[in-house]
Amino acid sequence: MNAYYQRYLTLKSEHTGKFARDFAGMIGISEAELCHARIGADAKPFTTDFPALLKELHKVGETMNIVRNEYAVHEHVGQYDNVKLGNHGGLVLNPRALDQRLFVGKWVSAFYIKEMTRRGEKESIQIFDGYGDAVLKIYKTDNTNRQEWDALIEKFTVEAQDEFTVSQLEHVSENAFFDAKKIEEEWRAMTDVHQFFTLLNRHNVTRQQAFSSVSDNLACQVDNSALSQILEMALNDGNEIMVFIGSRGCVQIFTGVIEKLTPKDNWLNIFNSKFTMHLMEDQIAETWVTRKPTKEGYVTSLELFAKDGTQIAQLYGQRTEGNLEQETWRNQINAISMKEKVA
Structure with a gap:
């Protein structure tokens, strides 16, 4: 058992309300590096042929899809229908349903995670950028086609890399000279x-x-x-x-x-039947x-x-x-x- 994974287990037992992103920060590594440390336990390395993956996701039916930044979380239940891909990006174009703008050129690594959470066992495909930050997480729901999901996971699971590194995010100075x-x-x-x-x-x-x-x-x-x-x-x-x-x-x-707006502490929360927002x-x-x-x-x-x-x-x-x-x-x-x- 590697040291990062051991530390993750310890933190998980001590902080029941935290998430993998939080634990990675406590350890001092990126979330992608933490996923790599979990390989062999509750994680598997996943394909980086993202166009191929996106073209087949529609087969599994409903998924819960999470996109976030440091300050806001956007969760949407939907299906990967009407996927359109170009050279460097693409669209999931379903207005009033699952609607995404995909910058696939910035996707670098991915993992399949099967873990026990406070709400039971969860399975997900988690995709990360070159800095080790999650760009998209795709979760199986009770309405996902189980057979197709399992087939997708089996098809796109790959061999683990011995070395796994991420880039450091550099601060870019603003342009002071513009018209x-x-x-x-x-x-x-x-x-x-x-x-x-x-x-x-x-x-x-x-x-x-x-x-x-x-x-x-x-x-x-x-x-x-x-x-x-x-x-x-x-x-x-x-x-x-x-x-x-x-x-x-x-x-x-x-x-x-x-449908429902619930401010709590410093968070603004929207709770709809298929959409949830949390914003600080x-x-x-x-x-x-x-x-x-x-x-x-x-x-x-x-x-x-x-x-x-x-x-x-x-x-x-x-x-x-x-x-x-x-x-x-x-x-x-x-x-x-x-x-x-x-x-």
Whole structure:
């Protein structure tokens, strides 16, 4: 038994409310390195032929899919139908169901985990980036096709590597030299929200730098209580919203109405039948309302950032491409941005 795994067992017995991610941090290694240390006990090395895996996941039917960053967790029950793959990424395109944006080029390692938890035995496929952070976890549910799941696990289990290493995440300095006027001009000339990513790359700026450089009617910083207020309004008004939460390798999207909103301590929690969100409200350092032009008019979003620059989450009103923005959402955002604007 290796030292990391022994330490993991000790910590697990001492801290019943913690998760593998927490234990890895206590040990001083990445979660992927901890999974590698568990091989031979409750983990197996899994394929890195991710396109092949994604093409076959639909066979197992329902799964619970978890995407998270340091400050928010997005859990969605659904099926891997309508998977579309390109050279460096792909989509799981099922609006109002399992909806993901996949940056497969950043996926580096994977493990099959079969473990005993407080809620019984759990089986999952866990995928990690080059820094050892989880980008996506796919759990078997009671409704998963057991036979197909077992066949998938057997097919994609691989031989263990003797050596397993991860890269160290390096801090990237912000670009201090950019043309704010040009950014605003190009922002106003956009005809699709997806063009914003190209704009950021072209000027080598972060989202927050772009927001700070344009007029308030394009990006306006508001009070960090805006998220809790907008969720309360969406709950009360019953309008459909979209909640985007991502890791470095995957963004998962919920579309629908909020069924239950439960703040607890510093966490904002949404509990729907097939969607759960947990978000650390006290870690929100900046909140921005942004308006991006499309052929059908402006699309409005609420974007949340942590102190380290991580985008915690992004919210929109539900909108079908080609249609105008939802009026209820726009009114909710206008109420927030006018009331809570940061001077």
